[in-house]
Amino acid sequence: MxxxxxxxxxxxxxxxxxxxxxxxxxxxxxxxxxxxxxxxxxxxxxxxxxxxxxxxxxxxxxxxxxxxxxxxxxxxxxxxxxxxxxxxxxxxxxxxxxxxxxxxxxxxxxxxxxxxxxxxxxxxxxxxxxxxxxxxxxxxxxxxxxxxxxxxxxxxxxEPFTDVPAHSGRPALGAExxxxxxxxxxxxxxxxxxxxxxxxxxxxxxxxxxxxxxxxxxxxxxxxxxxxxxxxxxxxxxLPDFSKxxxxxxxxxxxxxxxxxxxxxxxxxxxxxxxxxxxxxxxxxxxxxxxxxxxxxxxxxxxxxxxxxxxxxxxxxxxxxxxxxxxxxxxxxxxxxxxxxxxxxxxxxxxxxxxxxxxxxxxxxxxxxxxxxxxxMMQSVKEIEFQDLVQGIPAFLTIVFMPFTYNIANGISMGIIAYVILATVGGGNKYKVHWLMWILFVLVLARYLFIGGE
Structure with a gap:
């Protein structure tokens, strides 16, 4: 041994x-x-x-x-x-x-x-x-x-809509x-x-x-x-019943x-x-x-x-x-x-x-x-520099979209979109957007615009 x-x-x-x-x-x-x-x-x-x-x-x-x-x-x-x-x-x-x-x-x-x-x-x-x-x-x-x-x-x-197609429900009003x-x-x-x-x-x-x-x-x-x-x-x-x-x-x-x-x-x-x-x-x-x-x-x-x-x-x-x-x-x-x-x-x-x-x-x-x-799992939030908005905004969108839309994919997608745009526009020399992130960016946009956000 x-x-x-x-x-x-x-x-x-x-x-x-x-x-x-x-x-x-x-x-x-x-x-x-x-x-x-x-x-x-x-x-x-x-x-x-x-x-x-x-x-x-x-x-x-x-x-x-x-x-x-x-x-x-x-x-x-x-x-x-x-x-x-x-x-x-x-x-x-x-x-x-x-x-x-x-x-x-x-x-x-x-x-x-x-x-x-x-x-x-x-x-x-x-x-x-x-x-x-x-x-x-x-x-x-x-x-x-x-x-x-x-x-x-x-x-x-x-109560959730049961017979209404996804993404077509009535928006919640401010007082609701x-x-x-x-x-x-x-x-x-x-x-x-x-x-x-x-x-x-x-x-x-x-x-x-x-x-x-x-x-x-x-x-x-x-x-x-x-x-x-x-x-x-x-x-x-x-005794475990493996037939199940x-x-x-x-x-x-x-x-x-x-x-x-x-x-x-x-x-x-x-x-x-x-x-x-x-x-x-x-x-x-x-x-x-x-x-x-x-x-x-x-x-x-x-x-x-x-x-x-x-x-x-x-x-x-x-x-x-x-x-x-x-x-x-x-x-x-x-x-x-x-x-x-x-x-x-x-x-x-x-x-x-x-x-x-x-x-x-x-x-x-x-x-x-x-x-x-x-x-x-929340402890990882301390690793995010929210003061740097190029990092903070994509991170925030990633975090909030997961629980609020009840979908992990939505959070990841919003984070990718926001990061690529913000790092490209305002990142300067500090942030270099990897070419693979651009591919993910295009795939995410295609998912929501053409395939649907399911």
């Missing part, structure tokens, strides 16, 4: 690596409870999503450890799972979850091609850092809105309120508030696995509030008939920057980038495993699988090699036998976790 993972060379041991892997699992295990609830809104079966989440996270994280020797874990990503569900729900039946899974699978194939051809690295250079940080912040607000809606903390006053606060008499709202405060307290106290323990604690409180039925455990089957797995449920004909190219592009685009930030950040924290050539080589291999994970996750029935930023928790505990990832992956595979417990977790507890994760 020492020779395979190069433990001594990296100044670590089996015990340190396994404890680091367990720490990483504890910090990201909440996805096992949250992902089925989010994707369930798209009409998917809870058990099939739970199985897919555990299998995809377990297998791809073990692969990261064995093939790359990199202490990074993968699982269905927050934000993109919410976008997945929002695409299906907001389409009023035009887009099925099978089509959405197909879009994720195709984005993974594109991702693999971009990685092999080195275009992926070129995109990372072309898009300015300010937009990368803004995308993270915008997704954080997007999943916060999802959490507020699902918990009942935020309600809608004007579209969104408002939920009722504090609703026990689900009460539990969500308790969950937010409990997870917040655990984070402030720097408890390892704060989000997971917060969800479990909120679930226990929910039992005393009559929102959790423990009787179901007595009738539960603890939605394997290769693709609808390629439906995708091309509906025309959701922009959705495929959004999955690809967001995953591109999300993964880059996580892998490079983790590599820096682990000290791999001291030797930049070796560090870049390792990150490049990790990108390939991550790219394969996107399509593999869709194959077993879940939304985009990506590198998790929570992996830094394991690195902070001393994880330096792939043994950390193998340990984390093994924990996810063992979790296949804990489905009955995960099924008890109420939606309010998961919603509280979504809102708090939004807070953590």
């Amino acid at each position: 020492d020779r395979f993972f190069k433990l001594k060379e990296n100044g670590t041991s089996v015990r340190v690596e396994m404890m680091a892997g367990l720490t990483t699992f504890m910090t990201m295990a909440y996805i096992l409870a949250v992902n089925p609830l989010i994707l369930g809104a798209a009409g998917m079966d809870w058990m099939s999503i739970f199985l897919a989440t555990a299998i995809a996270a377990g297998v791809m994280t073990v692969a990261m450890g064995l093939f790359v020797n990199f202490p990074v874990a993968l699982a269905p990503g927050m934000g993109l799972n919410a976008y997945f569900a929002a695409v299906v729900v907001s389409s009023n039946g035009a887009i099925s979850w099978q089509m959405a899974l197909t879009a994720v699978f195709m984005s993974g194939i594109i991702f693999i091609i971009l990685t092999v051809t080195k275009v992926r690295q070129l995109l990372l250079v072309a898009v300015p850092d300010t937009l990368k940080h803004a995308i993270t912040v915008g997704i954080g607000l997007f999943i916060t809105v999802v959490g507020l809606k699902n918990s009942g903390l935020m309600t809608i006053v004007l 309120t579209v969104l408002t606060m939920g009722s504090f008499h609703d026990p689900n709202v009460q539990l969500a508030i308790i969950g937010i405060l409990l997870i917040g307290i655990l984070l402030v106290l720097r408890i390892k696995g704060a989000i997971l323990f917060g969800i479990l604690g909120t679930t226990i409180i929910g039992y005393f509030m009559g929102l959790v039925d423990l009787a179901s455990l007595g009738k539960a089957t603890w 797995l939605e394997f290769a449920q693709f609808d390629f004909a439906g995708v091309f008939n509906v025309g959701i190219i922009s959705i495929i592009a959004t999955f690809t685009f967001v995953e591109l920057f999300d993964t880059f930030g996580t892998l490079v950040g983790t590599a820096n924290r682990a000290g791999f980038m001291k030797n930049r050539q070796e560090g870049n080589k390792r990150v490049g291999k990790a990108m390939m495993v991550d790219a394969v994970g996107v399509s593999a996750g869709a194959l077993v029935g879940t939304s985009t699988v990506t590198a998790f930023v929570e992996s830094s928790a394991g690195v902070a505990e001393g994880g330096r090699t792939g043994l950390t990832s193998v340990t984390t992956g093994a924990c996810f595979l063992l979790a296949l036998f804990l489905a009955p417990i995960a099924a008890l977790i109420p939606g309010s507890a998961a919603s509280a976790a979504l809102i708090v994760v939004g807070v953590l």
Whole structure:
């Protein structure tokens, strides 16, 4: 094991690596409870999503450890799972979850091609850092809105139009309120508030696995509030029923008939920057980038495993699988090699036998976790120089369009358009617009002017 993972060379041991892997699992295990609830809104079966989440996270994280020797874990990503569900729900039946899974699978194939051809690295250079940080912040607000809606903390006053074509609804008048606060008499709202405060307290106290323990604690409180039925455990089957797995449920004909190219592009685009930030950040924290050539080589291999994970996750029935930023928790505990990832992956595979417990977790507890994760993603806002309006205006548009139009693609598109124009007109010698940004600019304009903003 020492020779395979190069433990001594990296100044670590089996015990340190396994404890680091367990720490990483504890910090990201909440996805096992949250992902089925989010994707369930798209009409998917809870058990099939739970199985897919555990299998995809377990297998791809073990692969990261064995093939790359990199202490990074993968699982269905927050934000993109919410976008997945929002695409299906907001389409009023035009887009099925099978089509959405197909879009994720195709984005993974594109991702693999971009990685092999080195275009992926070129995109990372072309898009300015300010937009990368803004995308993270915008997704954080997007999943916060999802959490507020699902918990009942935020309600809608004007019922959405059901039979009106997209973009043809009546504009809201100045005196109208579209969104408002939920009722504090609703026990689900009460539990969500308790969950937010409990997870917040655990984070402030720097408890390892704060989000997971917060969800479990909120679930226990929910039992005393009559929102959790423990009787179901007595009738539960603890052995995983793999017959419920939605394997290769693709609808390629439906995708091309509906025309959701922009959705495929959004999955690809967001995953591109999300993964880059996580892998490079983790590599820096682990000290791999001291030797930049070796560090870049390792990150490049990790990108390939991550790219394969996107399509593999869709194959077993879940939304985009990506590198998790929570992996830094394991690195902070001393994880330096792939043994950390193998340990984390093994924990996810063992979790296949804990489905009955995960099924008890109420939606309010998961919603509280979504809102708090939004807070953590919001931290990237400090990296944006709003005083420099060439950066500030595109970043602001990227951030606000995501939650307010309930569409991640709209935020990215507005940011690209604004940045290219402002950097060209007022950037002077300070800002050089990469030629690839001009291609993205044209594609975005074509999307809205000729294809439509779906």
